[in-house]
Amino acid sequence: MTDAIVLDRVSKAYDGQAVLRETDLRIAKGRFVALVGGSGAGKTTLLKLINGLIAPTSGRVLIDGADIAGRPGHALRRGIGYAFQETGLFPHMSIAQNIGITPTLLGWPGEVIAARTDELLDLVALPRDIADRAPAQLSGGQRQRVGVARALAARPSILLMDEPFGALDPVVRVALADDVRRLHEALGLTTVMVTHDVGEALLLADEVVVMADGKVLAQASPRSLLAGHPDPVVADLIAAPKRQAQRLAELARG
Numbered sequence: 001m002t003d004a005i006v007l008d009r010v011s012k013a014y015d016g017q018a019v020l021r022e023t024d025l026r027i028a029k030g031r032f033v034a035l036v037g038g039s040g041a042g043k044t045t046l047l048k049l050i051n052g053l054i055a056p057t058s059g060r061v062l063i064d065g066a067d068i069a070g071r072p073g074h075a076l077r078r079g080i081g082y083a084f085q086e087t088g089l090f091p092h093m094s095i096a097q098n099i100g101i102t103p104t105l106l107g108w109p110g111e112v113i114a115a116r117t118d119e120l121l122d123l124v125a126l127p128r129d130i131a132d133r134a135p136a137q138l139s140g141g142q143r144q145r146v147g148v149a150r151a152l153a154a155r156p157s158i159l160l161m162d163e164p165f166g167a168l169d170p171v172v173r174v175a176l177a178d179d180v181r182r183l184h185e186a187l188g189l190t191t192v193m194v195t196h197d198v199g200e201a202l203l204l205a206d207e208v209v210v211m212a213d214g215k216v217l218a219q220a221s222p223r224s225l226l227a228g229h230p231d232p233v234v235a236d237l238i239a240a241p242k243r244q245a246q247r248l249a250e251l252a253r254g
């Protein structure tokens, strides 16, 4: 089967400064992939290369087997939803307008957009009556749900999420993470999620991609990463949540 996303020796430099170095990555259709790594590792850059917001300095990005170079950005992004860090909701637009922004740009009729907005609010477990509110009138967790609804509005097959649960309290965070995983299954998505929380990545994803200094150091299942990894940076990253899980298990046993 064709991979949903392929990076073929992709490099990216800003002003001659390398941010991604000859990166290879393959993500199979239907996978839920978590992307982890320290600050500045190149995670957000990698997401933006996948949906064509930025172009590689060298190398190729393939979506469903086709090189995206030269493809119009808006056509590409129709099939790739993107939920931003800090949600990126427009503060002066209502929740409904925020969710309907891509369908509006695509020229969908008003009544179709309204029906889709209701459907999306149901999907992300938000009450329909918040549609007329402004983003500032919602809680942080609700705003993140709106960000996910907006990313899914035009029925993409790929969902990219950049720290979608950042700055949320742990209870809200776990509930939202579970809902996103459920949506991933129900909609048959290929999902790539950037997170700083390695424990969350291990619990949620089918595969974890570990990045450092513009390189992919590891791409493996949570189980195999927990069993150990030869790269010391990867092993260190996994060690902390693993130790915490062991302590919690000991505590629970009493």
Ligand SMILES: Nc1ncnc2c1ncn2[C@@H]1O[C@H](COP(=O)(O)OP(=O)(O)OP(=O)(O)O)[C@@H](O)[C@H]1O
Residues within 6 Å of the ligand: 014, 019, 037, 038, 039, 040, 041, 042, 043, 044, 045, 046
């Ligand atoms: N538009 C830009 N111009 C110049 N440098 C940039 C630009 N965007 C990103 N960078 C640099 O590229 C490097 C990687 O940034 P990127 O945002 O991809 O990292 P990240 O892994 O997502 O980090 P974080 O976890 O802090 O969000 C950083 O050193 C950053 O300063």
